[in-house]
Amino acid sequence: MGHSIELKAADGFTLDAYVALPKKTPRAAIVVLPEIFGVNAHIRAVADGFALAGFLAIAPATFSRVQPHVNLGYSSDDVAMGRELKGRAEALPAPGVMADVQAAITHASMASKGKVGVVGYCWGGLLSWRAATQLSGVKAAVCYYGGGMTLVPELNAKPVCPVLAHFGVHDPLIPIDTVEAFRQAQPQVNVQVYEADHGFNCDHRGSYNAAAAELALEHTLGFFIDHLQL
Numbered sequence: 001m002g003h004s005i006e007l008k009a010a011d012g013f014t015l016d017a018y019v020a021l022p023k024k025t026p027r028a029a030i031v032v033l034p035e036i037f038g039v040n041a042h043i044r045a046v047a048d049g050f051a052l053a054g055f056l057a058i059a060p061a062t063f064s065r066v067q068p069h070v071n072l073g074y075s076s077d078d079v080a081m082g083r084e085l086k087g088r089a090e091a092l093p094a095p096g097v098m099a100d101v102q103a104a105i106t107h108a109s110m111a112s113k114g115k116v117g118v119v120g121y122c123w124g125g126l127l128s129w130r131a132a133t134q135l136s137g138v139k140a141a142v143c144y145y146g147g148g149m150t151l152v153p154e155l156n157a158k159p160v161c162p163v164l165a166h167f168g169v170h171d172p173l174i175p176i177d178t179v180e181a182f183r184q185a186q187p188q189v190n191v192q193v194y195e196a197d198h199g200f201n202c203d204h205r206g207s208y209n210a211a212a213a214e215l216a217l218e219h220t221l222g223f224f225i226d227h228l229q230l
Contacts, residue, residue, distance in 0.1 A: 002019055002021075002044055002047060002048055002057075003018075003019055004017070004018055004019070005017050005019050005107075007060060007104060007107055009100050009102070010099055010103070011099060013064075013065065013100070015060060015061050015064035015065075015100050016039070016060075016064065016068070017059060017060040017061060017104055017107075018039050018043070018044050018058070019047075019058045019111075020047040020048045020057045022054045022055060022056065024054065026055055026112040026113075027054040027114065027228070028055055028056075028112060028115045028139075028228035028229065029055060029056040029058065029108035029109065029111065029112035029115070029228075030050045030055045030056070030058075030108070030118070030119055030228075031058055031060070031101065031104045031105055031117070031118045032046055032047045032050065032057055032058065032119055032124070033059070033060070033062060033119065033123075033124030033125075034059060034062060034120075034122075034123070034124045035121045036079075036082030036083060036122055037071075037073070037078060038062075038063055038070030038072055039059050039061050039071065040071045040072055041071075041204070042202050042203070043059050043121075044059065046121075046201075047059045049217075055112075055224070056108060056111055056112040058107065058108050060100050060104040061100075062089070062097045062101065062124070062127065063089055063097075065089065065096065065097060065100070066088040066092070067088075070085060074202075074204050074205050086123050095134075097127065098127070098130060098131070098135065101118070101127055101130075102137075105118065105135060105137045106137065115139040115140075115227075115228040115229075116137055116138060116139060117138070117140040117141065117224050117228050118138055118141045118142070119141070119144070119220065119224075120146065121144040121145070121202070122144070122147060122198070123146075123147065124144075124146075125144045125146025125149065126143070126146040126147055126148045126149050127146075128142060128143045128146065129146050129149040129154060129163070129165075130154070132160065133158060133159050133160065138160070139161055139162075139228055140161055140162050140163075140164075140224055140227035141159065141161055141162070141163045141164070142163070142166070142224070143164070143165045143166065144201055145166065145167055145171055145198050145199065145200070146165070146174075147173050149165070150174055150178035150179055150182040155181065155182055155185050155186075156185060159186070159189065161227075162188075162190075162223070162227050163186075163190065164189070164190045164220065165182070165189055165192065166192050166193075166216045166219070166220075167179045167191070167192070167193050167194070168193070168194050168195075168197050168200050168209075168212070169193050169194065169196070170197045171196075171197055171198040172197075172198065174198065176193070179191065179193060190219075190223070192216065192219055194209070194215065194216065195209075196209040197209065200212045200216075201216060
C-alpha cells in the first residue's frame with residue numbers, strides 16, 4: 001500500500017518518508033510521527049491503517065539528521081539505540097527535527113489538498129505536541145504517551161489546534177501524577193487515560209494492550225474525522 005518519498009525541509013535538508021495512500025480521494029491527511037525506533041514495520045502498519053480509513057498518511061524519518069534509515073525492533077539493544085538516537089536528535093540546534101515535521105505537514109497538505117492532522121507515539125507523541133504548539137498547518141493533533149509533554153517546559157506550551165492525548169495509568173515513564181498536572185494545565189486538551197502501560201498501542205511490544213489500543217484508535221479516528229473533514 002505504501003511507498004517511500006523524499007522530503008526537503010526549509011533549510012534544504014532532505015529526508016525519507018513513508019507514504020500510504022487511500023483507495024479513493026483522501027478525506028484529509030495525517031502525519032504519523034514515529035517512536036524512538038524509526039519508521040519500522042509497526043509505524044508503516046499504522047500509516048497503512050490510516051490510509052485504509054480514508055486518509056493520506058505520511059511518516060517522516062525523524063532521526064534522519066542524526067542517522068538515516070533507522071528501522072529498529074523492540075529488543076533491549078534496540079531500546080538502548082533508540083534512546084541514544086533520541087538524545088542526539090533532541091540536542092540538535094533549533095528547530096532541529098521540527099523542520100522535518102513541518103516539511104511532512106506541508107507535503108501532506110499539498111498532496112491531499114485537504115486539512116492535516118498529526119499523530120505521534122512515544123517520542124513521536126512529544127513531537128506531535130510540539131507540532132500542535134509550534135508549527136503551521138496543523139488542524140488537529142493526537143499524542144500517544146508522549147514522554148516529556150507532561151513536564152515543564154512542555155507542560156506550559158499553548159496548542160493552536162485541538163489536541164487529544166492518550167496515556168496509560170501504569171506507564172512508568174509518564175507517572176500518572178504528571179498526567180493529572182498536564183490535565184489541569186491544559187483544560188482544553190482531551191486527555192484519555194487507559195488501564196495500560198507505555199507503548200500499549202504497539203502490537204510488536206510486550207506492553208501491547210489490545211483493548212486500550214482499540215479504544216484509543218476509535219477515539220483518534222473520531223477526533224480526526226471531527227476536525228479534519230472539509
